[in-house]
Amino acid sequence: MAAVRQALRFALDPNGQQRRALARHAGASRYAYNWGLERAKAALAARGAEDRTVAVPSAMSQHQEWNRWKKGQDGIPWWPEVSKCVAQEAFRDLARGLRAFWESRGGKRPGPRIRFPRFKQKGRSRDSFRLTGSIHLHASAVTLPRIGTVPLLEDATRWVERIGEDSVRITSATVSREADRWCVSLAVAVERAIPLSNGAGDTIGVDLGLLALATLSDGTVIQGPKALRRGLRKLRRLSRAHARKHRGSRNRAKAARQLARHHATVAHLRRDHLHQLTTRLAKTHGRIVVEDLNVQGMLGRRTLARALADAGFGEFRRQLAYKCAWYGAELVVADRWFPSSKTCSGCGAVRAELQLAERLYRCQRCGLTLNRDLNAAINLAGWAHPAVTASAAETPTACGADRKTGPSPAGGCEAGTGVAPEPTGPTGGPQTRVACVPV
Numbered sequence: 558m559a560a561v562r563q564a565l566r567f568a569l570d571p572n573g574q575q576r577r578a579l580a581r582h583a584g585a586s587r588y589a590y591n592w593g594l595e596r597a598k599a600a601l602a603a604r605g606a607e608d609r610t611v612a613v614p615s616a617m618s619q620h621q622e623w624n625r626w627k628k629g630q631d632g633i634p635w636w637p638e639v640s641k642c643v644a645q646e647a648f649r650d651l652a653r654g655l656r657a658f659w660e661s662r663g664g665k666r667p668g669p670r671i672r673f674p675r676f677k678q679k680g681r682s683r684d685s686f687r688l689t690g691s692i693h694l695h696a697s698a699v700t701l702p703r704i705g706t707v708p709l710l711e712d713a714t715r716w717v718e719r720i721g722e723d724s725v726r727i728t729s730a731t732v733s734r735e736a737d738r739w740c741v742s743l744a745v746a747v748e749r750a751i752p753l754s755n756g757a758g759d760t761i762g763v764d765l766g767l768l769a770l771a772t773l774s775d776g777t778v779i780q781g782p783k784a785l786r787r788g789l790r791k792l793r794r795l796s797r798a799h800a801r802k803h804r805g806s807r808n809r810a811k812a813a814r815q816l817a818r819h820h821a822t823v824a825h826l827r828r829d830h831l832h833q834l835t836t837r838l839a840k841t842h843g844r845i846v847v848e849d850l851n852v853q854g855m856l857g858r859r860t861l862a863r864a865l866a867d868a869g870f871g872e873f874r875r876q877l878a879y880k881c882a883w884y885g886a887e888l889v890v891a892d893r894w895f896p897s898s899k900t901c902s903g904c905g906a907v908r909a910e911l912q913l914a915e916r917l918y919r920c921q922r923c924g925l926t927l928n929r930d931l932n933a934a935i936n937l938a939g940w941a942h943p944a945v946t947a948s949a950a951e952t953p954t955a956c957g958a959d960r961k962t963g964p965s966p967a968g969g970c971e972a973g974t975g976v977a978p979e980p981t982g983p984t985g986g987p988q989t990r991v992a993c994v995p996v
């Protein structure tokens with residue numbers, strides 16, 4: 558058994574009084590955060606520019622200072638109505654944000670540069686707060702400290718049963734507002750027997766795409782749901798409508814509300830769909846190979862950025878990682894420099910260049926012509942095979958033309974026939990279903 562951390566998310570259906578209490582807590586959280594940030598900034602300024610040592614005030618010291626400060630104040634009448642942990646958790650978030658900034662600046666943190674934490678503004682920053690302590694989940698409600706029992710819009714029976722069995726422990730609750738809907742995300746530790754393997758022995762390569770959500774090396778193409786595509790079209794329309802309205806006008810505020818509400822709907826849809834996909838993958842395959850997409854690098858390009866963000870690559874990887882652990886599948890992330898798109902899955906030749914607009918992969922050596930994403934997925938599946946992985950490991954920094962991947966050219970496809978190569982590769986089974994597009 559091992560404890561797996563997970564978040565259970567439910568939409569809330571609070572009454573008017575509860576809505577006010579939720580808003581008050583979100584306001585208190587913002588207040589405490591800003592209070593802490595102001596002091597952290599003052600402390601940094603007082604040390605002078607030449608003192609470059611990194612100092613992050615700990616959440617605990619800030620909380621102690623806060624408690625002392627609060628006693629000397631009688632100006633915050635609403636504070637007693639708010640759970641004490643809200644401030645503590647806000648200081649924790651702040652400390653995390655400061656640490657991330659310093660680590661990013663010191664080069665100790667991969668990924669994009671993290672900005673110095675900024676003050677939260679009412680109406681502009683996301684309303685949210687975190688509670689710890691006595692939190693209870695019921696079939697159709699959740700009990701939160703200070704706020705009471707708030708009805709859920711969803712059924713939680715399944716989880717209530719598991720909490721009863723003592724295999725699930727709630728550690729904290731984060732409440733946030735998306736448009737005009739409040740949601741709660743319960744952080745839970747789930748005790749799970751982690752299987753050694755889910756019994757499915759095959760390897761599958763997954764190429765995440767823009768046109769299709771994902772292409773699998775067995776030839777399956779998973780489209781984003783229609784509702785999501787429609788939703789995105791509507792999102793663009795609402796966004797344009799919002800931009801056209803005069804700043805500060807009542808119409809603009811109304812358009813902003815509509816836009817935010819629709820945005821939340823689309824986000825839910827996308828998450829749902831990704832969950833279906835990742836569960837299916839983790840349950841039915843022994844080994845799943847995905848690309849190490851440098852999402853940050855790709856987000857720089859603007860048109861791609863939107864499509865990428867919509868496809869939710871980061872979320873896909875995150876879900877797949879924990880679900881693979883649950884279902885006993887192995888998640889393999891191919892090397893970032895592995896040219897999965899440029900390599901011919903038939904003969905292993907690597908093309909020097911491949912335009913993004915080229916939807917078909919055409920091999921100049923063996924004549925293989927194949928859907929670009931499918932070609933990449935097959936290469937990924939091949940990468941996972943121990944033999945191939947081993948050879949890749951020998952030349953970890955190799956990239957480009959000298960990287961041999963996939964099946965060997967022996968018995969490969971004949972030039973110009975447009976016939977799929979015989980499955981000489983280690984993952985042969987699924988590949989037999991691959992159909993080449995006639996040249």
Ligand SMILES: [Zn+2]
Binds near residue numbers: 903906923
């Ligand atoms: Zn080829």
